[in-house]
Amino acid sequence: MKNFLKTLMTITAIAGAALILSSVTFAASSPGTLTINATVAARAELVLAPTTINFADSSPTTVSSVPADNPVAVTARVRTGKATAATLTVASANDLTSGSDTIPISAVSWTASGAPFIAGTLNKASAQSAATFGNGSGTYNGTYSFVLANNWTYNTGSYTATVTYTLTAP
């Protein structure tokens, strides 16, 4: 009888435990999976403002470098790889010209503020680097301030030249 009672008590304990477990069973859950894919391609965007600058007439004796009327704000936006860097160059195909008169384009130089933009001098023979980008993507803001080397030898007239900036994201 003692063994029988012991067996009954064991059964009772097991049954009770089973019932308790069943009563606290949490919600059945059926998880799913959603896969997200995204593609990012290389691209570049350059904004210069203003796109025209002017150098006023001044005495070469008192003003050796004529500042442009406005600085040029520059914004470069690039998307490239983690281990590659964008480039920004400025090319000037011609000298400043006024009819048959010219002023060497190398008389125009600039300083820069804001990384990664750098100072330089225009060159008709080869495009000049205008920024030194680090690797990877990003948006960069800066300013170029241009000056024209003043010289008594310039013939009178209105001179113009066009330069081309090229931003490349490999």
Next chain:
Amino acid sequence: MLNKQARNLLIVILAVVGLGVCGSQSYAAIAFTLTISPSSITFPDANPSSVAQIPGSATVLIKVRVTNGANQNWSVHLLANGDLLNSDGVSKIPIANLTWTSTMTGNACAKGCTCVPGTMSSTVPQDVIRGLGNTPTGQFNCNTAFSLKNQWGYNTGSYNQTITVVTSSP
């Protein structure tokens, strides 16, 4: 055959089992059936200067069927398994840049179900559907439109990540 003590114990056992059976009917676990279609979406490359938010390639239809829900609150939530990871193994797009809006289609729940907009997280599950009680005539449907914040700072490459969709009831 059995003495009085054994008979009493047997009565107790039967009573416990009887209560348990009744109880198990009252506390039957809420059950979910979840369907996600499609199970994969893609975000194409786009110019961040003109497209601030890139829509996913398809709207994801999330269907949930709830049975044994009675008066229980329940939810379907999304949990990312990390940021969007570039094939370069290093670059990431924060998963918080992935957001969604959600619109009910089909029948409403008798006791209330809601499609919930949200922002993806890899640390805290975010509700996409909330409900009370059983779903109507089979299932409750939410058309879920994902969009990815577009930024110049993303490095080029193919990104992917998986999102776990889980049902739960407190």
